[in-house]
Structures are given as structure tokens and as C-alpha cells.
Amino acid sequence: MPLGKIINLLKGVFQKLPAESVDSSELPETENYPSRQTTENTDLSQKNVSENTFTESTAETSQTSLPTILEEQKMINVSMLQDELQNFVSAASDVQGAALVSPDGLALASVLPGGMDEERTAAMSASMLSLGERIGRELARGSIDRIVVEGEKGYGVLVGCGADAVLLVLAGAGVKQGLLFLEVKRVVAKIAPLMA
Template sequence: MRTDSFQQILEDLNNSSADVEASALISTDGLMIASALPIGVDEDRVGAMSAALLSLGDRAGRELARGAIDRIMIQGEKGSVIMTSSGDEAVLTIMAKPNAKLGLIFLDIKRASEALSKLL
């Protein structure tokens, strides 16, 4: 039942904007909790990369005296990957199209992250 709720929130996030291509909720140790990824995207790879980047981002934030991180973002020529914590035990990762309206996506991510963290 809880997994269905996670899944619904991710699908709603994907449908909230045409710019959001995929989303996933991943434990901080890299295990996939729920995902709304397109066919052909490797869940294990997304999970492992998200956990590694979040861990490295947290460390960089501390080492460089930037405090707790809000989000990690990678922008590439084919789009963006945005990661944010969802509670203490998980990370919400989304993939967005190039030239996406990031302000709106950040708002949608924040809402989804809060909803997911309440269920964790």
C-alpha cells in the first residue's frame, strides 16, 4: 500500500510538467524504493549514482562550510538531474529535459519530497 502511494506521488510529479522525464525515490544507501523511470533506464544505476552524489554533496557542503545542502543538480546537454533529500532516509531524484523551467520544477520537487517524507 505504501509503495503504491510512493508510486502515485512520483507519477504525479512526472505529470506535473512536460519537462520532467523521470523520477525515483531512493534510499540513502542506493536502493530503489519506488520509481517512475522510462523503459531502458537502469534503476540500479540511478540508485547507486544518486546515493553517491548525495553523499559527496553532503560532504562537500560540510567541508566547504556551506551547511546542509538543499539540492544537487547536474546539467548536461541532454537535460538535468536534480536530487534532493526526502526525509533523513531517502533521496528524490528527477530527470528533466534540456531548457526545462527549473523554478517550476523545484517547486514541484519540494512538494513531492515533503509528501514522500511523510510516508517514509
């Protein structure tokens, strides 16, 4: 039987025995052999400690640098989203404003007319979406393509923009609905890839 297995068996037996105080004078005298096994264990434990330290420091470094990269990427996306909305509002006729909102009601980007509160508009948009989806289910109409609010001063159109956002578009009363829906479809096609 190899020496390593014998040592492991003896260690197992001694670990299972209850600890009793033993007087060193009762122990038989043994010759002093150099403890080769102890030095190997020490070397291995030092190696394990240094490997663990390297692994932990590498993990800490990757964890601290990763959110920074993601934050920078999100900042770029937010500015690009803001630019797309700005271009849409300024280029489309009779479009007065637009807001990109998370399903939770947080504004991601917006270009709204003066006097409109961004946070309140975002919260109302999320509520409209939630209510519209519930109405669609209850009336067995399937998934909702768009929600349109028509008033004497114009339209509010709410459309899904991927799984993570909803686009609210505000348009004047003189807008042609077909053209408005076409423009909304085009801007959603531009915005949706930026949300990924």
C-alpha cells in the same frame, strides 16, 4: 520464628554442606507426616510452568504477527509512493523521470525513462548525495538543500526527502529551473509523510 523461615534456613544450610552418602539405617526414625510443603511447591511450579508457557506463546504470537502487519503497511506505503511519483512525472511539464532512493542506494520507487537501469540509477544517486554532503562540509556550506547536475540534454536534481530517502528528478533541457524546483518541493512535501 515462623516455620517458613526455619525451613528456608535449613534448606540453605543443607545446600551449602558437601554431599555425603548417608546410609538410611543411620537416620533416626521419624513419624510420617503428610508433606504439605511438597504439594504446595508442586502446585506453584505447575502454576509457574503454565504461566511461562502462556507468556512464551503470547510473545511468539505477537512476534509472528507484528512483522506481517509492518510488511503490509510498508507495501501500502511503497504503492502510494509509486503512485505519487507517477502522478508527479505525468503532471509536471518536461519532467522525464523520478526515483526515490534510500541513502544506502536501494530504489524504493521509481518512474524512469526506458533504457535506464533502476538499480544503477539508485546507486549513483546515493553516491551523488554522499559526495555532495562531503563537499558541503569541506567547503563549510552547511547542509545540502539540493544537488543539480546540468548537461546538454537536461537536468538531474537530487533532494533530500526526510531522513530515510532521496528524490532524484530528471528533467529536459527546456524546463524552467524555478518551476522545476517548485514542483520538486511540492512532491517532497507529499512524499515525506509517507516515509514515516
